[in-house]
Amino acid sequence: MASSLLFLIHFLLLVFLPPNLEAAQEGERCRHNGPSIRFPFWVKAFHPDRYRYPGFELSCDKNKQTVLDLPFSVKLFVKKIDYKSQVIRLYDPDGCVPAKLPNLNLSASPFQFNEIYLGNYSLFNCSAPGRQIDLSVPCLRASAYQVYAILSMETVDDYPLTSCIKIHDLQSVPYNIFDQRGKLQLSWSKPNCSFCEAEGKICRLKDNTTEHETECVATSKTLKGHEFNKRLQTGLILGCFLLVAVPVLYHIYSSIKMKKENEVKIEKFLEDYRALKPTRYSYADIKRITNHFSEILGEGGYGTVYKGRLSDDIFVAVKVLNSSMGNGDDFINEVGTIGRIHHVNVVRLVGFCADGFRKALVYEFLSNDSLEKFISSTSSKNKTLGWKKLQDIALGIAKGIEYLHQGCDQRILHFDIKPHNILLDHNFNPKISDFGLAKLCSKERSAVSITAARGTMGYIAPEVLSRHIGKVSHKSDVYSFGMLLLEMVGGRKSIDVAVNNTNQENSPEWIYNRLNQGEELRIRIEEDGDVEIVRKLTIIGLWCIQWYPTDRPSMQTVVQMLEGGEDNLTMPPNPFAATSSTRVNANTLARRPLQQELAVIEELE
Known part of the structure; x- marks a missing residue:
């Protein structure tokens, strides 16, 4: 929803405000204090095709964090982008960059480690090393096991590895990547826009080129004050109206759509299990069985359990599910598994209710809690x-x-x-x-x-x-x-x-x-x-x-x-x-x- 509103704001600005090189130089941001995003980096919702350089796409997640996707399936948050030195500082939200290294392939991206000396390492999972191994990786530790990184060029016999298991080989990585607490620093050499930045100019792709050539463009004002203000006022009025109307309509539409999808899913499941399912009750039956929910046996995040009566001598426990919780999967799990079980040591499902968004499960009553x-x-x-x-x-x-x-x-x-x-x-x-x-x-x-x-x-x-x-x-x-x-x-x-x-x-x-x-x-x-x-x-x-x-x-x-x-x-x-x-x-x-x-x-x- 937040990304949709963000897209709407930028759409209005594109419609009512003409392209402005100063704005392009300032750059967009996922959040007000996030890194500035400008060429060669770009976000699909922000930047037109003429600002897009291959391999430099960023995205804004639901929390408005700036995200860089690296090959293969490695997502890191962007801390800072230094356009003059062409260095991007990244961090892992889980605080463990080494955990991502086995899936990282920088050769398929325009980036490289911003370090001169790189080495090949082997990671070992050790339960009880005979003596302390220098380079440990604390964030990969699991329970009593510690993970150590050892240079592949070193002799394994020099280390007490009898209690260790080799888990990964890492090729061409910097030494300090194992102790940077989730931080990673990369650089890029192409496109080279550092000289544009040094001259205070804007770097961009040349028009009508297929070789991704770049050029430096001087900044200039494209609108006079009166025309700019007029367009800005028009855009703000329409934008304020849409910002109020769109979220309300979207929320109503999403709620109705989700409830209908959940009801269709549950009805399809119940139809498939017609031969196996217990008795199906209406919501009116549930109210009658529980005497209008008069006696509570327990409460929790899933809903409330009431004592009920099917006849004079048959009591039941009725779990009325909270309609705002989950998407119906727990209800399907409960009916689909326990509904087919008949064992003296498994509670018996007597029946259930799936009446629109109202759902309940009827169990045998067990008096000793x-x-x-x-x-x-x-x-x-x-x-x-x-x-x-x-x-x-x-x-x-x-x-x-x-x-x-x-x-x-x-x-x-x-x-x-x-x-x-x-x-x-x-x-x-x-x-x-x-x-x-x-x-x-x-x-x-x-x-x-x-x-x-x-x-x-x-x-x-x-x-x-x-x-x-x-x-x-x-x-x-x-x-x-x-x-x-x-x-x-x-x-x-x-x-x-x-x-x-x-x-x-x-x-x-x-x-x-x-x-x-x-x-x-x-x-x-x-x-x-x-x-x-x-x-x-x-x-x-x-x-x-x-x-x-x-x-x-x-x-x-x-x-x-x-x-x-x-x-x-x-x-x-x-x-x-x-x-x-x-x-x-x-x-x-x-x-x-x-x-x-x-x-x-x-x-x-």
């Missing part, structure tokens, strides 16, 4: 569950996730396993809920591609946040389940634990260290056999949160571990160490999980 209420030390004072019941709940959740991964025609990845999304019925049987982030994929393939991280912080698997760790797959749900198990254990601390150590002693790393050293976990023990249950849940949870996806068990194996005895479980490697000393040596380095790639498939709509 979510698991979160029973494992949090702050909210479970009057709602405690014994360790045997918690073990049964953990087993039920695991069976539900195993069904999603293996029991359906297509594998369903939940992506948001956490205590809040585990509901409990009147017998405290767990049921997995909230499939708004779920994705479908074929069971014959191992991984799924996603365009952005999804889930809840604290439960998101490392590979969902960083593709350098591994491929996103069903093992991402295993990680979330492991964090849930450890929260079940950590949430039942003994009441004598010091307050100032609460956060530390709740952490999975603290739990691992205590368990690995044979020390007590300080967990509330109430009955005989509780110690074995706590240890079993803890060990399984630690197996599930192993850093690399390939090191985690499948949910089928997790179910077997939960059903078996504690004596059959072995202590897992430390998931919080970069790597254990027993695993990293010259023979095992090539077999690190980082090298074990899973096949990637696209999301199924």
Whole structure:
């Protein structure tokens, strides 16, 4: 919208004001304090063809930042342009230019590094170098791993690289590019307009030339004051009218168009799933079922959940979605995934409402709310569950996730396993809920591609946040389940634990260290056999949160571990160490999980 208004303003100026060389010399700007944009640089919405030199196109993003696109697919923001010295200063909004270098090909652009000495470097991802390597790249660091740049001409034997993996080769780059905090300086030699700038003249393309030849043109006034003012006043009057009318009309048009597109998308989906979908209710039915929304069960950014009644003895939970949130994808996800699932440990979707922009989901009613209420030390004072019941709940959740991964025609990845999304019925049987982030994929393939991280912080698997760790797959749900198990254990601390150590002693790393050293976990023990249950849940949870996806068990194996005895479980490697000393040596380095790639498939709509 902002770019449309900007285009409109410049269109009016072009119509009512004739070309002015002084204006061309001053240059356009994406924002008032941004760099001046003039020849050889140009923006399509600003400059006519006679000012356009190949390879120097800039753009203004939605935040009015000046952007330069470099080959291939490298976008950098423009800090300053020095037209006299022909140097452009760029910066990476993410603060990490080295991350962009593997995709950068300056040979396909008119720019070159503004440095005399260039070198070839190799980047290494190191978990535990024997001694400090001089040139590190902090912005590429991932968790316990550090990235170092080493000159390719140097002998690799001079560096302690036994704990390192080579990830990239970079050709002809300056030394200081690795420590410039997201900054990059380029120069150009052609076209050479520095002498025009030095004489206070304007550089531009020659008319009627196909060789992109340039010329220097002296500035001059082209309009007298009276004629200029008259045209300016006319343009301002018409411009003010359009600036008021166009945004209002555009907003109304966009809102109506978006709502219609979303409704068409949802209706098409519901038509395709007619044979599988649950009961469809009208909005009037929803009001009747909820007694005009009289009893609220919960509220959130997605909308509000109300208690409803289908008959005298059948209660339901009705989630009324916020009409201003999202584009309908969460609604389609929920109906398309949970609508086809029938399992004792997955919440049942009774029906739904898609009545224009009003949308609601009708679930079976579960009287004991979510698991979160029973494992949090702050909210479970009057709602405690014994360790045997918690073990049964953990087993039920695991069976539900195993069904999603293996029991359906297509594998369903939940992506948001956490205590809040585990509901409990009147017998405290767990049921997995909230499939708004779920994705479908074929069971014959191992991984799924996603365009952005999804889930809840604290439960998101490392590979969902960083593709350098591994491929996103069903093992991402295993990680979330492991964090849930450890929260079940950590949430039942003994009441004598010091307050100032609460956060530390709740952490999975603290739990691992205590368990690995044979020390007590300080967990509330109430009955005989509780110690074995706590240890079993803890060990399984630690197996599930192993850093690399390939090191985690499948949910089928997790179910077997939960059903078996504690004596059959072995202590897992430390998931919080970069790597254990027993695993990293010259023979095992090539077999690190980082090298074990899973096949990637696209999301199924």
